[in-house]
Amino acid sequence: MSGTKKRVFIKTFGCQMNVYDSAQMATLLGTEGYDEVGEAENADLVVLNTCHIREKAAEKVYSDLGRLRQIKEARAKDGKTTQIAVAGCVAQAEGAEIRRRAPVVDYVVGPQSYQRLPQMLRGEEDPLATDFAVDDKFERLAKKRAANGPTAFVTVQEGCDKFCSFCVVPYTRGAEHSRSAQEISTEVRTLVRYGVREVTLLGQNVNAWAAPGLDGGKDWGLGELIAHLAQIEGLARIRYTTSHPRDMDDGLIAAHRDIDVLMPYLHLPVQSGSDGVLKAMNRGHTMDMYYRLIDNIRAARPDIALSGDFIVGYPGESDADFEDTLKAVRDIGYASAYSFKYSRRPGTPGAKRDDQIPEDVKADRLSALQDLLVSQQIAFNESLIGKTLPVLFDKKGRHEGQICGRSPYLQSVYVQGPLHLIGTLVDVKITSAGRNALSGHLVSEAMSPA
Numbered sequence: 013m014s015g016t017k018k019r020v021f022i023k024t025f026g027c028q029m030n031v032y033d034s035a036q037m038a039t040l041l042g043t044e045g046y047d048e049v050g051e052a053e054n055a056d057l058v059v060l061n062t063c064h065i066r067e068k069a070a071e072k073v074y075s076d077l078g079r080l081r082q083i084k085e086a087r088a089k090d091g092k093t094t095q096i097a098v099a100g101c102v103a104q105a106e107g108a109e110i111r112r113r114a115p116v117v118d119y120v121v122g123p124q125s126y127q128r129l130p131q132m133l134r135g136e137e138d139p140l141a142t143d144f145a146v147d148d149k150f151e152r153l154a155k156k157r158a159a160n161g162p163t164a165f166v167t168v169q170e171g172c173d174k175f176c177s178f179c180v181v182p183y184t185r186g187a188e189h190s191r192s193a194q195e196i197s198t199e200v201r202t203l204v205r206y207g208v209r210e211v212t213l214l215g216q217n218v219n220a221w222a223a224p225g226l227d228g229g230k231d232w233g234l235g236e237l238i239a240h241l242a243q244i245e246g247l248a249r250i251r252y253t254t255s256h257p258r259d260m261d262d263g264l265i266a267a268h269r270d271i272d273v274l275m276p277y278l279h280l281p282v283q284s285g286s287d288g289v290l291k292a293m294n295r296g297h298t299m300d301m302y303y304r305l306i307d308n309i310r311a312a313r314p315d316i317a318l319s320g321d322f323i324v325g326y327p328g329e330s331d332a333d334f335e336d337t338l339k340a341v342r343d344i345g346y347a348s349a350y351s352f353k354y355s356r357r358p359g360t361p362g363a364k365r366d367d368q369i370p371e372d373v374k375a376d377r378l379s380a381l382q383d384l385l386v387s388q389q390i391a392f393n394e395s396l397i398g399k400t401l402p403v404l405f406d407k408k409g410r411h412e413g414q415i416c417g418r419s420p421y422l423q424s425v426y427v428q429g430p431l432h433l434i435g436t437l438v439d440v441k442i443t444s445a446g447r448n449a450l451s452g453h454l455v456s457e458a459m460s461p462a
């Protein structure tokens with residue numbers, strides 16, 4: 013296809029790791045002559061980067077494929093071809109089955125094999141790849157990464173060995189794998205050169221990251237990796253997500269005490285507040301262990317904003333179990349949280365149980381839990397009114413003259429201000445707070461150059 017510009021539309025479902033993978037695919041396809049466009053109607057190639065975590069997410073892919081079939085047919089009438097690739101976790105979980113169910117699909121490529129897309133498009137490789145070639149993937153991915161604004165995701169760890177009994181991730185993303193410290197360090201430095209001020213280190217179990225250190229000593233954990241990255245000049249903020257309570261070690265907790273650029277925000281999913289349910293979920297920790305962790309983290313960084321994930325209605329969950337979850341939320345206090353009704357996933361142990369919870373019970377429990385979590389989120393946001401917070405501005409706001417950024421606690425913050433502040437850190441006095449965002453006014457110009 014050399015010489016002719018082609019167009020690719022990439023639609024991303026699911027978690028931030030898919031967002032990162034989509035950015036990598038865009039870069040990779042860019043080197044093959046593809047420009048990224050915003051809608052399927054104008055695209056020669058459409059990539060659906062899919063999520064398998066809950067039934068709804070997976071089924072959406074098939075409704076999208078129905079719509080894409082119509083677009084492909086309409087474009088064919090104009091003499092244009094449209095190629096369709098399904099990538100991501102549904103691709104991994106269903107493989108060849110996708111092309112049986114939706115023959116409109118040309119390529120199926122799993123989350124650890126999308127580096128082969130260029131060869132597939134040229135007909136040099138099989139149009140179905142779902143093996144776990146993690147090293148090969150990072151090896152073949154473009155070494156230069158286009159930065160897109162002042163914040164960026166960097167995958168440092170992939171896969172999961174935990175096998176929680178509700179979850180498909182160990183099957184769709186494979187075993188735990190840590191990228192080398194050198195590779196991560198190089199990628200972050202490149203991003204910073206392109207103007208990135210904040211990186212979020214990503215992994216399905218990001219705090220399970222472990223690899224040989226760059227100082228010739230023993231292996232590093234995530235805390236040491238963060239300490240190393242914190243030295244990079246121009247990098248103003250580091251975040252990481254998602255953590256598992258079992259992998260939250262003392263080194264990482266100490267990093268929250270010692271490293272200024274590590275933001276005071278921690279996403280530490282607990283899923284349930286009942287020891288019985290945690291055991292049934294195979295989470296590998298008790299509530300007592302979780303409480304002790306939270307105490308240690310708050311001792312290290314008293315202002316830390318805690319976030320979590322919750323599942324209601326896991327098979328066998330009783331009213332008393334659910335009350336334990338509400339009680340845990342009341343005791344701990346979350347700044348933000350995600351909560352879901354249990355979704356029965358094919359191939360997982362939870363799906364085989366015969367004590368599934370009725371949908372209406374799950375719905376009632378979810379709404380009670382969400383009421384509580386939302387009230388905590390609003391209270392946390394309101395607690396910042398009157399305070400001055402450093403905000404990293406990353407985009408225009410919704411209204412004329414408005415810009416938007418993030419607080420250290422990951423809240424969106426809106427102010428009236430000039431566009432040239434995007435990409436800089438500026439102090440903002442918070443004057444009001446809602447459920448999802450704060451607003452305020454600028455108190456100083458950029459503290460550091462863009």
Ligand code: SAH
Nearest residue numbers: 178179216254281321322352353354355357
């Ligand atoms: N590795 C992370 C979670 C990744 S999946 C961790 O262990 O915390 C993101 C979230 O999706 C999970 O935390 C869980 O709350 C939710 N989830 C996973 N499988 C689910 C299922 N079968 N039904 C409902 N929610 C699910």
Ligand code: SF4
Nearest residue numbers: 172174175176179181
């Ligand atoms: Fe899924 Fe559990 Fe692994 Fe998280 S730790 S990805 S919930 S199996």
Ligand code: F3S
Nearest residue numbers: 026027063064065101
């Ligand atoms: Fe979904 Fe796969 Fe992420 S199942 S949540 S896209 S790891």
